[in-house]
Amino acid sequence: MTLSRLDKWIKEEPEPSKYIHIFINGVELTTEFKGRDKKVNYENLLILLKKIYGAYIMPILYMGVYDNECIDSKTRKEQEAYLKYLKGLGYRVRKCVKYHKSNGEIIEKGAEVSMTIDLEQYGHPTCDKYDTAVVFCNELVKYRTILKSIQTTFKKKIKVFSFSQEYENHYQTFMDFIDYVGSPKPMLSPSSRYIHYKKPFEYSHVIGMLNQNTLRNRFNSHLSGEKKKLKTWMFIDYGNIHHSLLDLKKTEPSMRSFSEKDLILKLKNRAERNNELTGVIMYMGTPQTNINITQLQALQRKNEKMKAALEKHGIEVRFRFNENLYKGGMREHGVDLSIGYTIIEKALENSFEKAILISGDADFVPVVTKLHELGKKVEIWAFTKPEHNCALSPFLIYELSKFGDISSSLKSINSLL
Secondary structure, three states, X not given: OOOOHHHXXXXXXXXXXXXXXXXXXXXXXXXXXXXOOOEEOHHHHHHHHHHHHOOOEEEEEEEEEOOHHHOOHHHXXXXXXXXXXHHHHOOEXXXXXXXXXXXXXXXXXXXXXXXXXXXXXXXXXXXXXOOEEEEEEOOHHHHHHHHHHHHHHHOOEEEEEEHHHHHHHOHHHHHHHHHHHEEOOOOOOOOOOOOOOOOOOOHHHHHHHHHOOHHHHHHHHHHHOOOOOOXXXXXXXXXXXXXXXXXXXXXXXXXXXXXXXXXXXXXXXHHHHHOEEEEEEEEEEEOOOOOOOHHHHXXXXXXXXXXXXXXXXXXXXXXXXXXXXXXXXXXXOOHHHHHHHHHHHHHHOOOOOEEEEEOOOHHHHHHHHHHHHOOOEEEEEEOOOOHHHOOOOHHHHHHHHOOOXXXXXXXXXXXXX
């Protein structure tokens, strides 16, 4: 007996109030497939996701995308067509930083941080978009602490498909996934040719202005007219300022006696002049405590000593443990993710009106964007010398410029020393 339209409608599964949100790190997924001479077929991926999780899913894809100002018209049209194709399939596409280095290497930044921010915001009680989330990523270790926090704090169910873990523990299942989702060349895939890439503005001009204190003077005059001190939190990326200070000491001998502790305390004191500074958090990558390598043990003791010294001055130091690589030194896991997560966590709790971020890393572009969406002010403080190895990303400057005059949101640490 053929069912009537009404009978079919009655028997269909009702639409849930909350969709299963699927967060896909497209940058890592593309890299995984590229290593196997394949490209991701996102149409097949969506079919697979619906087979596993049902029809009511919200797939969010994090991809490196060139800024339109940086590419030629042909590449721009290809990129726009591909993004339109992905959105037509049903993906929400989050655009992350993508650019070419002078040697032709393609760099993509911010996907991990952007995905972490959405996981947090959509799970937060003020938004509460999902009860169940699925995360597609490469290395689970980067996300483990953050995902555990979301699960316990917001009472959410989170499943993880880690490419590296699946490869190691379920090899055949992983290869079946690669075969099903991968294809030699997916529909409307952008060209892989080398493109003529240009920066979105004259980067050296902005850095020159910062180093000549032009923006600093405008920054101070701006603050002098500000009657109310804003409630402010400061967030410090230790790794970024550590390497920047080392580079500076090589070019400026007068800085060789200047310690990292002195620098951090100076930055804190400077922030207190014009703000109601209510909290300072510094994230530091450090070796695991159970290591047996003398050099790493010494570094771990040094970091513990700095932590104790800074906490006496009201600076909270949070460690993110590194992976110890016996030949390649150490690799940090999730420091940028933890900083981004904490900033947005404090913003959603309305803990501050303004955030000061001590870092120049392009990974924080999505943090700047999200803070502006939440109505928060943000300042970036970063090293601008030595100019040949500047720690301040042009894309971070570019993102700040979209929200107004950068003289009120960008500060050179060199001008403070």
